Amino acid sequence: MYRSLSIRQKQIVWAWAFLALPVLFYLVIRFYPTGNAMVISFQNWNLLGDRTWAGLENYQKLWHDAVFWQVFRNTFVYLILGTPISLVLSFLLAYHLDKTRFMHGFLRMLYFLPFMTSAVAMAWVWRWFYQPVPIGLFNNALAEFGIPQIAFLRSTTNALPAILAPAIWAGLGFQIIIFMAGLRAIPQSYYEAARIDGVSNVTQLFEITIPLLKPTIVFLVVFSSIGFLRIFDQVFNMTTGDPGGPLNTTKPLVLMIYQTAFTDFDMGYAAAQTVVLFVILLLVSLLQLYLLRDR
């Protein structure tokens, strides 16, 4: 039978033979659990015992859960503050770093270092930075100058920005590298032409650099948006003891999912939250495809 196939058909057979393994892997490791999670979101299950059908109960519970809406807001605050701040900062740094020749490689290494550090270790170090006297680095410095203490993590208003700051800082290195690659990819001839025409640096920036960086910017916006929507390590480690606290003011969606699943053992409810997160991430990704298409 194989012999009677055309060369093209044989190629297809071989291609699928080689693809079978990764396809199987994806089906079993990726798609099956995803589908299963969606099914569980319509069920009640506490890990022990049987799963029972719950219909839309978990989603209704979610709709009426005040904590969920607070968490939903927090998640978007992480996104809305985190993405623009980190992008502007990393662009500024990359833009100037690109022009610097002095110890260029060393500086770039310094910027990339936080990105390679374990998020857990980093979160704990920052957690200690934020403590009140006598152990907190920042508050000790304030006390030195007689300035009143700032409650960083033990405050319903300061805690979220305090957690976001190291998260932004840790991600900068990666974004700087991507931005610098994007900057290098812009042909020098455009700048030379602009200089001959006597165009100012600012105009060059806004008329040449930023428009030509659009693919880089779109990629980084989407990438860091997904990162901030899924923020977990920093929050979990900087608020252990009172996870997502104080009074849920720092809790992101992923932490709520984790707690619902593995401390409350309410798998159905956790799965429903996961589906909501999945939909949000899907929308962000579709937006990315849409934005990239118009090029």
Added chain:
Amino acid sequence: MELTRLKAFATAAVTGTSALFASSAQAVEIEYWQYFFDARVTAMEQLIENFEAANPDITVKMTHFPYADYRTKVAAAIPAGEGPDVVQLFYGWLNDYKAAELIQPLPTDAFPADQIDAEFFPMVAAMREGDAYWALPTAVRSLALFYNERLFDAAGIDGPPDTLDELVELGKMMTKRDGAGNLTQAGFTIGMTAQDHHWWREGLVRQFGGDPYLDDYKTVNYNSEAGAKALEFYVGLGNPEDGIAGFGFMDEPQAAFKAGRAAMHIDGSFRIGSLNKTRGLKWGVTELPATADGLKSNYSSYWVNAITTKAKDEKYDAAVKFMQYVTSDEAMQIWLDVVGELPAKPSVGLTDANASNEVFGPFIRGLENANTTKFVNESAQRQIMVDMVARINLEGASVAEALAEAAAAEQKLLDDFYAAN
């Protein structure tokens, strides 16, 4: 001659084989599961060795898992007919395990409920339902007051406090603030995130004349005058102006105590090991402070062993024997010596040697007036206490408001749980 030899050989062969069959029918292997904690595994190995020596026809196979995987593994294994015949679980999980039909009640002939009531410390009664016990602990934990001897000496104080008033009084003598009023050394540690939520529920609320729960822990009852007084006292300890402790001081209560920056600290018997490893810390331990008229109240928690629904027939009988051994006086003494957890029976705990032990004594004596909260979700119920205090400290809520809100939230949690189970 030939024939007799043949006969003898045949007889020998037959009896030999039957003996072989008989012994294999008697040899039972049962499985025991617990989560992995070095000392607990060592202690259990020792118990299994002793048990197998006394019961040569039974072998016990122990399997242990990281704490994080434990529940999932148990849940997956037992319904499939695999896994443990005797399983260890946290007392707060009993309801879940019962509802999921993973465990069965202990037989009343081997474990008569009234006898257990008489022989064990009273808080074990949380495991009783009707005439049967569902599970029993080998060891229990309770709270006590740790104190830093160096700080006591430096302040010229010769002994730890006996009462709540003395706690405040001595605490004040050891509390230090800098020029701006920031705490630099605390007389006491405070924080609902640690063991304080137990101390508040089962200790302070009762000592201020209340009863934190009614109706077998199904009804929240601390939103009362006693509850308000207890909360006011508690929050007052951490008052930034004249308190003896600071919320969030040195990040975590036990860290402040370990670092020698806090003079007194309430914690469980499981902390002893890590304090012993802390270099330069000279510490003592005493019972939780009583009220002025001597009322004491403590909290106790424990891990229990139970027989799973997988154990049937001869395995069930073997599991019962094993349960009897791990809840025996001998097993409890081994557990205390190896793990440092307290015996669940007064007959072992209150021996002269144990009750007057410098380190374990205060914990063991505390068991006599200990209560065990029947949690439906310990971390969620702890979070409610954490939030209650945060509302007062961070949002300026009054004690009454915060208390009412916490009581309503916890009642809802309990109602939801009992409605579903």
